[in-house]
Amino acid sequence: MNKNLGLSFLISLAFVGQVHAQRKTITQRVDSVMKLMTITEKIGQLNQYSGREVTGPASDRKNYLLNDIKNGMVGSMLNVKGVKDTREIQAIALQSRLKIPLLFSLDVIHGYKTVFPIPLAESASWDLDIIKQSAQVAAEESAASGIHWTFAPMVDIARDPRWGRVMEGAGEDTYLGAQIAKARVLGFQGEKLGSVDRIMACAKHFAAYGAAMAGRDYNPVDISKQQLHEIYLPPFKAAADAGVATFMNSFNTLNGVPATGNAYLQRQILKGDWKYKGFVVSDWGSIKEMIPWGFAKNLSEASEKAIVAGSDMDMESEAYKKELEKLVKAGKVDVKYIDEAVRRILQKKFELGLFDDPYRFSDEKREQKVMNDPKYQSITKAAAQKSIVLLKNTNQVLPLSKSLKNIALIGPLVNAKRDQAGSWVVYADTANIVSVYEGVKQKLTGAKIGFSQGASITDTSTVDFSNAVKMAKNADAVVMVLGENWEMSGEAKSRTDIGLPGKQEALFNAVKATGKPVVVVLMAGRPLVFNDIAAKADAIIYAWFLGDQGGNAIADVLFGDYNPSGKLPITFPRNVGQIPIFYNHYNTGRPVTKPTDIRYKSAYIDAPNDPAYAFGYGLSYTTFAYSDLKLSTNNPQKNETVKVSFTLSNTGKVAGEEVAQLYLQDTFASVVRPVKALKDFAKVKLNPGESKLITFEITPDKLAFYDEQKGWITESGEFKVMVGGASNDIKLKSSFELK
Numbered sequence: 001m002n003k004n005l006g007l008s009f010l011i012s013l014a015f016v017g018q019v020h021a022q023r024k025t026i027t028q029r030v031d032s033v034m035k036l037m038t039i040t041e042k043i044g045q046l047n048q049y050s051g052r053e054v055t056g057p058a059s060d061r062k063n064y065l066l067n068d069i070k071n072g073m074v075g076s077m078l079n080v081k082g083v084k085d086t087r088e089i090q091a092i093a094l095q096s097r098l099k100i101p102l103l104f105s106l107d108v109i110h111g112y113k114t115v116f117p118i119p120l121a122e123s124a125s126w127d128l129d130i131i132k133q134s135a136q137v138a139a140e141e142s143a144a145s146g147i148h149w150t151f152a153p154m155v156d157i158a159r160d161p162r163w164g165r166v167m168e169g170a171g172e173d174t175y176l177g178a179q180i181a182k183a184r185v186l187g188f189q190g191e192k193l194g195s196v197d198r199i200m201a202c203a204k205h206f207a208a209y210g211a212a213m214a215g216r217d218y219n220p221v222d223i224s225k226q227q228l229h230e231i232y233l234p235p236f237k238a239a240a241d242a243g244v245a246t247f248m249n250s251f252n253t254l255n256g257v258p259a260t261g262n263a264y265l266q267r268q269i270l271k272g273d274w275k276y277k278g279f280v281v282s283d284w285g286s287i288k289e290m291i292p293w294g295f296a297k298n299l300s301e302a303s304e305k306a307i308v309a310g311s312d313m314d315m316e317s318e319a320y321k322k323e324l325e326k327l328v329k330a331g332k333v334d335v336k337y338i339d340e341a342v343r344r345i346l347q348k349k350f351e352l353g354l355f356d357d358p359y360r361f362s363d364e365k366r367e368q369k370v371m372n373d374p375k376y377q378s379i380t381k382a383a384a385q386k387s388i389v390l391l392k393n394t395n396q397v398l399p400l401s402k403s404l405k406n407i408a409l410i411g412p413l414v415n416a417k418r419d420q421a422g423s424w425v426v427y428a429d430t431a432n433i434v435s436v437y438e439g440v441k442q443k444l445t446g447a448k449i450g451f452s453q454g455a456s457i458t459d460t461s462t463v464d465f466s467n468a469v470k471m472a473k474n475a476d477a478v479v480m481v482l483g484e485n486w487e488m489s490g491e492a493k494s495r496t497d498i499g500l501p502g503k504q505e506a507l508f509n510a511v512k513a514t515g516k517p518v519v520v521v522l523m524a525g526r527p528l529v530f531n532d533i534a535a536k537a538d539a540i541i542y543a544w545f546l547g548d549q550g551g552n553a554i555a556d557v558l559f560g561d562y563n564p565s566g567k568l569p570i571t572f573p574r575n576v577g578q579i580p581i582f583y584n585h586y587n588t589g590r591p592v593t594k595p596t597d598i599r600y601k602s603a604y605i606d607a608p609n610d611p612a613y614a615f616g617y618g619l620s621y622t623t624f625a626y627s628d629l630k631l632s633t634n635n636p637q638k639n640e641t642v643k644v645s646f647t648l649s650n651t652g653k654v655a656g657e658e659v660a661q662l663y664l665q666d667t668f669a670s671v672v673r674p675v676k677a678l679k680d681f682a683k684v685k686l687n688p689g690e691s692k693l694i695t696f697e698i699t700p701d702k703l704a705f706y707d708e709q710k711g712w713i714t715e716s717g718e719f720k721v722m723v724g725g726a727s728n729d730i731k732l733k734s735s736f737e738l739k
Ligand code: GLC
Pocket: 078, 107, 151, 204, 283, 284, 491
């Protein structure tokens, strides 16, 4: 070997050795801390308290919590935020014998200081880039406030809008949900943990929490293994593959076993099959809740079942702190379970750099600078614009003309601020929130903008109808802003009736009776039922809860400064009786082929099978055409990727964005397959008259289904290919025969 080559070889060897040594450093450093820890200190790392009782006025503080922190009996705190409080509490933790730093965590679900649209709204944008940016902004603001870890993204697939937490996820579809899970994890964490403007994410709630029976929160979940693997687990797997630092288990049972004590979920699937190396935190008190579930006789048995099943950190049960050491000493729990959990937690603390500098996320100057950065408002406004779904626009009544002189804004949410932020906000202040009234006023400075509440959301008074009707009669245009308030969705907010609360639909009917064209803006944390409005309104905009810039984004759509591009991420039922209703349903042995012929068919005698609005549906101010569908092959091998290409054209008069969707149907298989399933999508901006060639790739994994005995398999046979702008609006069809 010549001299130069020999030298470069030695240098590269040293570099690899050094990197190897560096990579080994975290593992070694975890080992070195573990060797010093007593069993008590190890269990301390598995304990997480809520911080509400340790900050604030001294009189309110629970000293026993502070003592536990000081004695190294706490591994993480939630609900401590801000540089001042996180520094203070961290300093207490560093008085412990081993000075192991705390993890500070918080529910940063759709923004920290800058409030973004609720996750279900953002999912309606189908815009993975803005969804990632939203998480990134949340990470930058919370990381500047001393936060290391958010309990997001919530990736629970939900097909039941009675469930209040549908607002927190990405809707009903597994493929869309998996793509959004990945975008949110990467937005929060970046490519690698350790940067002081990124935080750990948490895939929750593991698993199938969205399938709670009857849409009632905290209820049991009973689903087949096939449904679990096909519908509910893929978004978690996508989060794990994206490197999500932590998982959170869930309050529900899965087929009789609470998720928190479910070894099949946490050991066999997550830590076994998926080889997951992060850690699992229980949901709030869910270890202790295994007692009322009837799965544990007492806190000791709950602790034993949870740690053995793979639940690493105990949020707020104090079960591990009180019971684990006794269980280990009694020989009932092998210390290996404790060691495994501690190792996983310490690993993350090292990756975040907290052992090198426990205060590196708590920098006063950085907090000041980041908290007031105006650039974030433009990002949340873009997210809000893209999340709005245009459901109806008769005779192109929208966009309204900016030359209008007299506009009536009617309804209880015209001036909404706190409500517009939705559930799960960190700061309930409304300083930055722009209401619809403000958004319209700012846009039409020369017009008379009238406001009449007309009805409230929570009571049934109709006393103000007359004022509203009178204002409508005298106006050039009528815009009604109706819906739920922010407290009607979110955790523990299931509803048996998902209609418009109060007398709002009656108010609509009274205003509509004036004969004026009426535009309705609906705000909610879930799909609502609003059949009168759907039938009689001239235009309907679904605005979810859009956060800080909601009023401006809605005004932009109302007056044409933004062409709506959102598509529904969840099916809207005609009534509660249709629930669960979702697009990727099975065909049944007696499908309804003609709506007029339902005798002895799988149908209701009092309502059609189809929903009020379908998954993937949303209108635009322009029109799009789909043409020239081509497949790269009509007879692919099982390991072959099929390319699907087509031309998308803007055939209208204004620029717009279309979400083109690819659906597949496996027409015959050893287990029945859905009539269609989303397998790819693209959000494409086109100018009037512009066309673009779009190509989707059907990779082999997109053809697989879960067999309860064999796991994921693919079977030969025909697959139908469908492309269109909604699950019920297929424009192009083809098929291929899988060999
Ligand atoms: C709640 C929620 C969970 C949240 C946790 C901490 O009960 O179920 O999503 O992250 O407690 O607030």
